[in-house]
Every structure is written in structure tokens, then in C-alpha cells.
Amino acid sequence: MGFKSDKAKVLExxxxxxxxxxxxxxxxxxxxxxxxxxxxPEEAAEIVAQSxxxxxxxxxxxxxxxxxxWILTPLVKGTNWYVKGYFLADQTWxxxxxxxxx
Amino acid sequence: MKKNIRQPGDKTEVICEECQAVRKATWNYDNYLLDxxxxxxxxxxxxxxxxxxxxxxxxxxxxxxxxxxEKNKRRDRTTITLSRPLRDLAETRVFKAGSSSMSAVxxxxxxxxxxxxxxxxxxxxxxxxxxxxxxxxxxxGTYSERLPIRFxxxxxxxxxxxxxxxxxxxxxxxxxxxxxxxxLVNEHVRTFTLV
Numbered sequence: 277m278g279f280k281s282d283k284a285k286v287l288e289x290x291x292x293x294x295x296x297x298x299x300x301x302x303x304x305x306x307x308x309x310x311x312x313x314x315x316x317p318e319e320a321a322e323i324v325a326q327s328x329x330x331x332x333x334x335x336x337x338x339x340x341x342x343x344x345x346w347i348l349t350p351l352v353k354g355t356n357w358y359v360k361g362y363f364l365a366d367q368t369w370x371x372x373x374x375x376x377x378x
Numbered sequence: 379m380k381k382n383i384r385q386p387g388d389k390t391e392v393i394c395e396e397c398q399a400v401r402k403a404t405w406n407y408d409n410y411l412l413d414x415x416x417x418x419x420x421x422x423x424x425x426x427x428x429x430x431x432x433x434x435x436x437x438x439x440x441x442x443x444x445x446x447x448e449k450n451k452r453r454d455r456t457t458i459t460l461s462r463p464l465r466d467l468a469e470t471r472v473f474k475a476g477s478s479s480m481s482a483v484x485x486x487x488x489x490x491x492x493x494x495x496x497x498x499x500x501x502x503x504x505x506x507x508x509x510x511x512x513x514x515x516x517x518x519g520t521y522s523e524r525l526p527i528r529f530x531x532x533x534x535x536x537x538x539x540x541x542x543x544x545x546x547x548x549x550x551x552x553x554x555x556x557x558x559x560x561x562l563v564n565e566h567v568r569t570f571t572l573v
Contacts, residue, residue: 293382299423299435300395303413305447311435313444339398364400365391369434 279332282346283324286361286368290321295361295368310373320373323357326350337362349376384422384436392424396431403433410435410443418446454534456527458483458549460556461519468556475564476571483525483552489566490555491536500540503558508544510554527552 289295297304297311305312310320327350337345348359360372384390384405394401403424410421410432421442424434465483472482480488490507494500510516527548529537541551 293437296384296390296392296424296437297435298393298395299410299432304435305412305443311437311440311443312447313440313442314447317437337393339395340393340400342400343393362393364393367390369392 277334277344279327279329282332282334282363283327283348285363286324286346286348286359287321289368290317290324293317294366295370298361298369298371300371306374308370308373310370315373320359323350323352324348324359326352327359345371383438384424390424390434392426392434394426394429394431394433396429396433397426401429401433402427405434405436408432410439412443412446416446418442454529454531456548457524458527458552459521460523460525460549460553461515461521462523463515463519464553464556465523465525467515471556471559471564472567472571475568478571480570481525481527483556484527484529485567485570486563487527487537487552487555488529488533488570489563490558491533491540492566493562494540495536499562504540504543506558507540507546507551507554510557513557515557516553521549 297308300307309315310317327348331349333347335345335347337343343362343364345360345362348357350357356376358372358374358376359370361368361370363369386406388405390403390405391400392403394403403426405422405424407420408423408425410418410423412418421439422436423432424436425431426433460483468482468486472478472485478485490503494503537548537551541548544551546554
């Protein structure tokens with residue numbers, strides 16, 4: 277667990293399509309552009325790949341003690357992104373994937 | 379790749395918002411409700427084994443969400459009439475520049491509107507359109523061609539503004555747009571042929 281290994285796992289899961297999304301109620305088409313098919317897994321990987329160590333944060337999930345939630349906030353071509361998810365059942369689950377100003 | 383396609387009955391673990399706990403869940407097709415009330419059918423969802431809530435959305439169903447969103451962003455349509463020679467001219471202009479997924483008339487109309495969108499050019503180009511009346515092609519032939527034109531809300535609003543300013547019908551405006559040819563318009567035509 278940590279920036280490098282979490283980033284690598286997210287990229288690996290995007291590459292292998294080993295990911296799904298939290299089916300959260302509400303505006304999934306705005307809060308998770310990957311789930312909404314607005315961006316492709318390849319584009320998502322390009323965004324995640326731009327993350328640096330100081331773009332990474334690990335937090336407890338607001339509802340459960342485990343697993344923790346990781347947050348990536350890479351700056352890509354002038355746009356800050358907000359990517360949030362967790363690892364469970366040996367895969368990535370995305371909660372959010374959107375520009376941070378939307 | 380195959381192993382990552384969820385099938386009805388497959389099991390997983392997910393955080394269930396309803397139970398506020400990690401739960402076992404079972405994948406199955408179900409209707410999924412978007413925020414705007416749109417029901418997306420046959421989405422692969424992970425249902426919590428304890429409470430039955432929709433807890434997971436499979437990545438394989440993202441295209442269904444995208445298709446539903448696209449359908450909601452329905453484009454405005456109108457039908458315009460023009461003569462065969464004018465249509466031939468539109469097709470020739472666009473063919474010269476390349477090819478497009480849009481119709482040649484749509485490409486030219488959008489190109490002219492792209493120029494008119496710039497406030498410092500609008501007056502000059504509206505005058506050009508108004509003074510095209512003597513063009514022989516504008517008068518020749520009957521308006522035998524009926525073409526559907528599609529545009530988004532912004533373009534529809536702009537078209538409304540310029541037809542009001544010129545006191546021309548939509549069809550007449552499009553006919554004149556086809557005749558409006560200069561470097562600036564042609565530059566936009568070239569851009570739209572990349573679409």
C-alpha cells in the first residue's frame with residue numbers, strides 16, 4: 277500500500293479491464309466519467325499515469341473501516357482530475373473519475 | 379479479457395452503501411436509474427447479497443450509460459429545401475476539401491456559422507449574405523432537394539439570430555451560405571471535413 281504500488285495497481289487493472297464502479301446513487305454521469313463511458317480506459321490510464329506522489333492521498337472510507345480509499349488528483353493538460361477508488365476482491369473499484377472543477 | 383466480462387450469477391465483494399459494509403454481491407442484468415430519471419436497461423449490476431441494493435456497476439456496461447446520455451442530448455433538426463445545382467455546389471466544395479461524417483450542406487452551414495459566431499465579423503458576413511441576391515445559382519432550378527439538417531442547441535440559437543437579422547428563412551439562409559466562399563469560410567470547411 278502506498279502511492280507507487282497503488283498507482284501501479286490502478287494502471288494494471290485499467291489495462292486488463294479488471295475494474296468496475298461503485299453504483300452510487302446520483303449523478304454517475306458527472307461524477308464518474310469512466311463509468312459513464314465519456315472517457316475510455318486508455319484515456320483514464322493516461323490521466324492516472326500523470327499522478328505524482330503529492331497527488332496521492334489515502335483515507336478511510338466514510339462508511340467502512342476497510343478497505344481504505346485512495347485519491348489521485350493529477351494535473352493533465354491544465355485540468356485537475358479527481359480520481360477516487362478502492363481495491364477489493366482483487367480488482368479496482370472506482371468511486372469518482374472527473375475533472376475536479378466539475 | 380473474457381474473465382473480466384461479468385455474467386449473471388458471478389460473485390464479487392463490494393462496499394454496499396445501504397448496509398454501510400463490505401458485502402458479497404451477485405452480478406446480474408437490471409435497469410439502472412440515472413439522475414435525470416432515464417432508465418438504462420440491461421445494465422450489469424452487482425446486487426448486495428444481504429439487502430439487494432445495486433452496489434456495483436460493471437465496466438462492460440459503460441457503453442449503455444454513454445448511449446443513454448447521447449440519446450438524451452438529442453439534436454435539433456430542421457429540413458431545408460434547395461435546388462439540385464446548389465446541392466451539387468455544396469457537395470463539390472466539401473469533396474474538394476476532404477470528406478466528413480456530416481452532410482456537405484451541414485458542413486458548409488456550420489462553417490459559415492462558425493465565422494458568424496465571431497462578433498467582430500458578424501456584421502460584415504451578414505451583409506455579404508444579404509447581397510448575394512444577384513447570384514445566378516440562387517435563382518436557377520426548383521427547390522427539389524429536401525435535406526435534414528441537425529445541430530445542437532447553441533448552433534440552433536445562432537441560426538435563429540442570423541436568420542432574424544437577415545430576415546431570411548432557414549432554407550434561404552442555407553442556400554446563400556453555400557454560395558459564400560472565401561478563405562475564412564473555406565478554412566472552417568477544411569476543419570469540418572476532419573470530423
